[in-house]
Amino acid sequence: MNYGNLIVIALRALNNNKLRGFLTMLGIIIGVSSVISMLAIGEGSKRSIEKQIEELGANMVVVTPTNALVGGIRQNGVIVQTLKLEDYRAIESEVPYLESCSPYVTKSGQAIFGSYNTPTFIYGVNEDYMDIRRLTVAKGEMFSDQDMKMAAKVCVVGQTIVDNLFKNGEDPLGQVIRFDKIPFRIIGVLAPKGYNSMGRDQDDIIVAPFTTIQKRLLAIPYMHGIYASVVDEKYTAKVIQEITGVLRQTHGISGVQEDDFNVRSLEEMSAILTMATKVLTILLACIGGISLLVGGIGIMNIMYVSVTERTREIGLRMSIGAKGRHILFQFLIEAVIISVSGGIIGVLFGVGAALALRSLLGWPVSVLLYSVVISFLVCTFTGVFFGWYPARKASRLNPIDAIRYE
Structure with missing residues (x-):
């Protein structure tokens, strides 16, 4: 057939x-x-x-306080006061293969301009933060070392902040906005980055000198964390090891004592x-x-x-x-x-x-x-x-x- x-x-x-x-x-x-x-x-x-991860910088390393035990109660890492300015300086000066390093502090609150307001976060950092997070100033300029020394009330804002506060088409450069009753003069606008993979708006951000946020907004002597970037991804593990050694030394941690900090790379997060x-x-x-x-x-x-x-x-x-x-x-x-x-x-x-x-x-x-x-x-x-x-x-x-x- x-x-x-x-x-x-x-x-x-x-x-x-x-x-x-x-x-x-x-x-x-x-x-x-x-x-x-x-x-x-x-x-x-x-x-x-x-x-x-690539946009954030695959060679980025983040240092944060650990959720330490205080009086038998485990505290939130945000309020643990283990990271000091001396730690940042020690990491910056002693750890090899670092490209950039920035302390950071952050606070949530209401940004206000005229009759408009929007809930957002303000980040206190230094100039290196821009390179670490691959951010660029599209309009205006970034704050300077002098601004950080003087704890100047200046800031750089994301495009979402501009859209939410300047609805009448005003030029944001030179305008003064208030964040928790503290006035900040806008000196720059960040280039738009859009939403990340987690659905978070990366343009909903205000960046200011970390000294300003520490002294004028939070009134704290410690930092919430440290951002750093490595010159090459192949040195990431080495840098993490070096940072851990430096912080254990500055914090007086020896032997089998538990670290009061965490050091993570985006490679680990990505994995x-x-x-x-x-x-x-x-x-x-x-x-x-x-x-x-x-x-x-x-x-x-x-x-x-x-x-x-x-x-x-x-x-x-x-x-x-x-x-x-x-x-x-x-x-x-x-x-x-x-x-x-x-x-x-x-x-x-x-x-x-x-x-x-x-x-x-x-x-x-x-x-x-x-x-x-x-x-x-x-x-x-x-x-x-x-x-x-x-x-x-x-x-x-x-x-x-x-x-x-x-």
């Missing part, structure tokens, strides 16, 4: 049961589209995180976030895989029903010369056509759903070619695997018994 005829017969059989065939395909369509769209979301999130994203991607892919499995079981059930309904047809065909392998291939072809057709539609739906999420909701998605290829191959294999047993059963029917079947 011509195998081309087997394909024609299989197509004709599917055409006679269009609704049943489509419902069988539905499981494959949902499974394939789920796998592709879920993997696209996972990969998009991973790439977004990597891009964000943690990437691992979390991988786990999420695998979980999402498993959900799609379960849908494919359900779709495969649906194919097997329908093929069993088809074999039962067409038992007399199988007997007649075998009585006029069709062999068992012809019957086997006929039903396998039907199963593969269902799975491949469902796979093609599923690919289109999956890619379309991923692109729709990106355009309508702004989610970071990235459709991977390998996910499309693997999903298509898996759905084809699913059709063969789950269609083989019913097809084998049909090929082993006794022609005389099949013809007599009612």
